Amino acid sequence: xxxxxxxxxxxxxxxxxxxxxxxxxxxxxxxxxxxRAGIDLxxxxxxxxxxxxxxxxxxxxxxxxLHDPYSFSxxxxxxxxxxxxxxxxEQVWGQKRFLTYYLVTGIGAGLIQxxxxxxxxxxxLPQEMFSMVDSVTVGASxxxxxxxxxxxxxxxxxxxxxxxxxxPIKAKWFVIGYGLLELLFGVANRSGDNVAHFAHxxxxxxGIFMILYWKNKDRRDGRFY
Numbered sequence: 306x307x308x309x310x311x312x313x314x315x316x317x318x319x320x321x322x323x324x325x326x327x328x329x330x331x332x333x334x335x336x337x338x339x340x341r342a343g344i345d346l347x348x349x350x351x352x353x354x355x356x357x358x359x360x361x362x363x364x365x366x367x368x369x370x371l372h373d374p375y376s377f378s379x380x381x382x383x384x385x386x387x388x389x390x391x392x393x394x395e396q397v398w399g400q401k402r403f404l405t406y407y408l409v410t411g412i413g414a415g416l417i418q419x420x421x422x423x424x425x426x427x428x429x430l431p432q433e434m435f436s437m438v439d440s441v442t443v444g445a446s447x448x449x450x451x452x453x454x455x456x457x458x459x460x461x462x463x464x465x466x467x468x469x470x471x472x473p474i475k476a477k478w479f480v481i482g483y484g485l486l487e488l489l490f491g492v493a494n495r496s497g498d499n500v501a502h503f504a505h506x507x508x509x510x511x512g513i514f515m516i517l518y519w520k521n522k523d524r525r526d527g528r529f530y
Contacts, residue, residue: 317388318403320391320400320407321388321403324407325384325387325388327370328370328372329384331346332374334346336374346371347443348441350364350370350371351364351368351371352364352365352368353440354422354423354426357439365412369414369415373444383446383449386449386452387445387452390455390456391403391407393460406451406455406512406515408448409511409515410452410508410515413451414450414451414511415507417447417504417510417511418442418507421504422440446501446505446508450487450506451508453479453480454480454484454508454509457477458513458516459516462475463475490502491503491506
């Protein structure tokens with residue numbers, strides 16, 4: 306219990322710290338290369354639709370370490386969430402399990418994003434279909450939503466202060482509410498909305514699978530958290 310308190314007080318565990326550092330360095334590289342040399346790393350490492358000639362399987366991993374190079378808030382808020390909640394999960398789970406969870410939920414989010422794009426392509430007009438096939442997905446949000454889901458499941462009654470609400474919200478209600486909003490926005494599919502809402506839900510979905518799998522495995526092995 307003392308180790309948990311010390312970590313939450315400000316000592317960053319190894320995996321959490323490295324995730325934040327790597328994402329920050331890559332975002333800076335994206336910004337510099339694009340603004341100075343016109344080189345867009347997302348063309349090579351962002352997640353493309355499989356029907357695109359630019360698609361590569363490794364993009365299911367690399368896309369989650371890229372962000373919008375002209376939006377510092379994109380990388381900042383994702384990494385802030387990793388800082389706030391990821392360090393607690395790593396302290397409870399350990400480095401290996403936390404890193405595995407982060408990567409699996411990120412990859413799962415990418416797979417759901419591809420599936421949703423595929424389903425939407427089937428119903429679009431030809432000109433709209435081509436723009437969807439050429440779309441590129443970047444960002445750690447899928448893995449971040451997996452982290453939020455895990456925190457809500459492991460610490461359901463933890464009280465969070467969320468701007469602009471002047472009162473604390475229990476983690477379980479925050480996660481449920483956020484998930485419902487993402488589902489609503491994803492189904493609405495508003496014009497001009499470039500947020501991958503279903504990728505966020507994909508991260509949460511794969512997070513549920515991972516946590517339930519580990520819970521059953523730990524029960525069989527006689528380990529409890």
